[in-house]
Amino acid sequence: MTSSPPQSSGPMTDDRRAVTPVDPARGTRRGLGLDQISLDAGFWKTRQDANSAGTLRHCIDWMERLGWLANFDRVAAGTMDENRPGWQFSDSEVYKLLEALAWEYGRTRDPEIDAIFESLVDRVAAAEDDDGYLNTCFGHAGRPERYSDLSMGHELYCAGHLLQAVVARLRTKGEDRFVALGRRVADHVLREFGPDARDGVCGHPEIEVALAEFARATGETRYRDQAQLFVERRGHGTLAPIPLLSREYFQDEIPVRDTASWHGHAVRALYLAAGAVDIAVDAGDAELLGALEEQWHRTVARRTYLTGGMGSRHQDEGFGEDWELPPDRAYCETCAGVASLMVSWRLYLATGRPKYVDLMERTLFNVIATSPSPDGTAFFYANPLQQRSESSDVLPDAVNSRAEGGVRAPWFDVSCCPTNLARTLASWQSYSAAVDEANVAVVLQYAAGEYRFKLSSGLLRVQVDTEYPNASEIHLRVQDAPPGGAPLRLRVPSWAIDAQISVNGGPAAPTEPGWCDLEQSVFRGDELRLMLPVEPRLTWPDPRIDAMRGTVAVERGPLVLCIESQDVPDGIPLDAITLDTSASLKSEGDGARGRARVLDVVGPADGTPPFGRAPTGETTSADFDLIFVPYHRWAERGPSTMRVFVPVADHVSLSGEQSSTDDVKGRTDDR
């Protein structure tokens, strides 16, 4: 399908401009500013607090410890040389943290946060070259030349993250020396890569989405023109190939508008798509927007996990092919979850379709909430849906590699995820409610707190009380409304097929997934009760997903659940467990309880690969209650084996000649 892009809304008054990462130049649909929702105790407040109290300082500490911050000091002092700690893109981690701090300050107005921000800007700004070039890895004595490695140098990628931080600063504090620095950096990029200059793109997209928003924030369309140029240039093979990387890694083998599904490196593909949506919207390019909607649709329908996670491959950190969704080797990089939110949010703003917000909820609860530890100082880089081994190579106070296994790590060799989480969690509010066309207030994500909608007719203030997603009931009370009332729209998630709404204590009426539009405007004192039943339910994979054939998952509201080894009787390995789908599921805390049957396994014959003349699995020896916990909480009790998709007890037609009398504990038989 092809969507019409939003019509230009013309210049808007300042008080309608929101404090948000995404503020399109066309269209009238706008996200609320992050200062327009005040969270009360609950799921997202807990995580935002851990981000404030834990993650932000944790990131600074590590970047200081590793010399990534001192790189700026050394450039300023003229002492940078061959020995520079960190990857070529380590500057970007500082910038993502600056962005997080800017949103944090915009939300909290905490002067301590502002002071930290300024102290970091002191060091970053001192490293700027006279012509606006700013990078600690390239262009200095002992370092490679500027733009000498567009494929892997990440210079424009770093500049992009700087500009996103500048946008956050401009929208939360206004013009200052950091914003001025950003203008010089952006102007440098335009001089170096403009239509008459170097015909290049960056190996890692990011500058596109950054320049597009920088144009919006500054009102200067030449930055958008440059972003558009970068989007259109890509896909024509200008990037030098890198040995052992697939050609689609950089998305440089096919233009964005000709792409069928997202492919190659997942974060690259999604950052590029986010920038392309911005261009499509602001330039009124319906064809490009339609292509991007198709890409989203096809990628979500065939290349996306139940958690919302994207990226099936460790190799090249990439998307897999259609239906290639292995649970155990799911990469589902935390940063790809962040990037997916960026794309879906932009497509929601462009089209108003609820499916984009549905995927965001799925991703928020099952990727974004899964990565950080409760105190915000350790992280999952990858978010697999199955863990086969309790062992982990994670080091508790050290730089970790990509850190496989069920232990969150404090920092990574490539440590993109902590700062990406930080900026996302600091700005959670800005993705959670909107003012739609025709001035309709829309609640998109449900959390306890106060939602303040600035409508053209006045302020609509709604207090939300809920224990969602643990409980089904969401109570909304209108604290303030414009004199003539206000239209209110509530999102009913696609999984909530038995949702109900009642108004002012009236009878509960069913409401379908999608938009629940209240029949009448709401007024001060109105009370609404939305029921989104979070009873546990079975969820079946498409039969074309080979790696999940014969299994089923359990979900509860927006939460994907999983089983963990700690909840299974001693001696029964997770790979011998099957779910009896004829037994009913019951809620249990924020998880569920089902019934397991144990698979008796006869191993392969001596000296042969694990294949035989007959099916060798029977489920006869034992059964027990099987506890499902939220996937986002996995490994919080220590390393575990885990799985989201559990084999179905009766999936094997047990007509095999081989019968089993072996104990599942022993497993001494498989030789």
Add this chain to the structure above:
Amino acid sequence: MTSSPPQSSGPMTDDRRAVTPVDPARGTRRGLGLDQISLDAGFWKTRQDANSAGTLRHCIDWMERLGWLANFDRVAAGTMDENRPGWQFSDSEVYKLLEALAWEYGRTRDPEIDAIFESLVDRVAAAEDDDGYLNTCFGHAGRPERYSDLSMGHELYCAGHLLQAVVARLRTKGEDRFVALGRRVADHVLREFGPDARDGVCGHPEIEVALAEFARATGETRYRDQAQLFVERRGHGTLAPIPLLSREYFQDEIPVRDTASWHGHAVRALYLAAGAVDIAVDAGDAELLGALEEQWHRTVARRTYLTGGMGSRHQDEGFGEDWELPPDRAYCETCAGVASLMVSWRLYLATGRPKYVDLMERTLFNVIATSPSPDGTAFFYANPLQQRSESSDVLPDAVNSRAEGGVRAPWFDVSCCPTNLARTLASWQSYSAAVDEANVAVVLQYAAGEYRFKLSSGLLRVQVDTEYPNASEIHLRVQDAPPGGAPLRLRVPSWAIDAQISVNGGPAAPTEPGWCDLEQSVFRGDELRLMLPVEPRLTWPDPRIDAMRGTVAVERGPLVLCIESQDVPDGIPLDAITLDTSASLKSEGDGARGRARVLDVVGPADGTPPFGRAPTGETTSADFDLIFVPYHRWAERGPSTMRVFVPVADHVSLSGEQSSTDDVKGRTDDR
């Protein structure tokens, strides 16, 4: 189990020493020399001829074209500099080709092959330094220092492949300047890495197995002592970690004798294991041999594909965890197949157990035979068991990356596989028959041709006539035998559960998998008829292999079969095909014919990941004959989609509420 290593057999007379890559210093079990089997037309003759006529010269042409050979000339001329084409290990490709040429000459005595060999030695030898160091990447002006990067430098790896070529030369032609060069290179390694010198190992094992055999070939045990030192040094974390590589990549995190299963980079793990077996045997180390047998057992039982392929991961080209065997992303590197043969052959020689030879047959027919094109000038690097897309990025006359997709590539950026195949196919005979303890002649692999066993009592000459593996019958005629007759043992593969043997036209007697020992000695004129029924059969995966749940494979004799898109009615995608296991399988050429049922698929709802409230697969709309072809022939008719493991028609309990009326061709419904 722990095996007793073979007893020392004492010095042997020259005429019993075989022309073979592996000639243990202890034990009396010996492989036949490659000059002791003359192949007639058939499966392996075809491939050996393609290797002779195609692969050998193809490899020289590419290494000349890319400057890998000229690197030696430049070092000799003193003109090597910063710009050196090829990876740091490209010298090893020249050495593997020299090894292939040496075996080819040893088998054929073709003077043209010898001339090519000598012309390459001219160039290699000219690059030797005065002290025996020989490497074109390190230790020259403009190049990194010698041994400055043990983790990734591959200097000892290259030296190891040189020494394997030297062993081949010594055993096929005798002492010459190339052998003398090898002695100087080996002595250099001992000086630099001996007990009192540098305490290091190479990031890529190979020097171990090479020095062990060099000791056997030269009779100088100090080379074996050095190999033993390298084996024992590894596993203590002396190698510098490489960013983004897992710590187990190099097998340097745990000593060989403490290892449970092979892990990390598959070729590295297997080369190391091969060298460790050599050390265990020659040093009489029963504990080490037992540990290696356990590793083989556990790895084969839980980490090995039906094809014999090893290595489940593209990432780090590595082994996966137990039961991690995805068909689509199976890496099964061709070189890992070669390395697996190396290990299994050594374990057979050490123990006499038939399971090692069974795995070799599986690997030979389904990995080694799969990689090369019929003319021997294009190759699969990875050997997956499922291909989802017909598209391929393989370039027909260019250096390819790792070349995913169903097209064999002429050459690779890392082009280890072509030369590894070349040396293996050139020496196929040396893995195919043996003289066992007590002077028993053993036929291990069946191919039409003449097998000449040098027994202590005299020559046993057996003519084998067979179309195996296409046909079941293997006819053996004793052409010559020692005056008192000779004991003869035939291998009955583990899959051949209905095998029969008849002697001199007598009644067919059943014979069990394992060893078929003839009751009486054979004499000149005796005729044997061994029947290894190659009727197609179903093979089921262990239920713990998640990625294969609900599927079944078809095998025929030693051949794994597969389905390819060319054999399926137009418009039916491979991912909609299921096998009706209630219908009988019939032989069809060298493949099989079964019955398919087509899966009607209802795609995911609009805008959701591909998961639903009910199973969505039914098999109702169509059925047709399903053709299975040998896996080794896949993609010979052009790019195809392919799968070895086919979903079982009735595996889904179809109680779902969703019924389907959709056409499988259209697939416009999944949005």
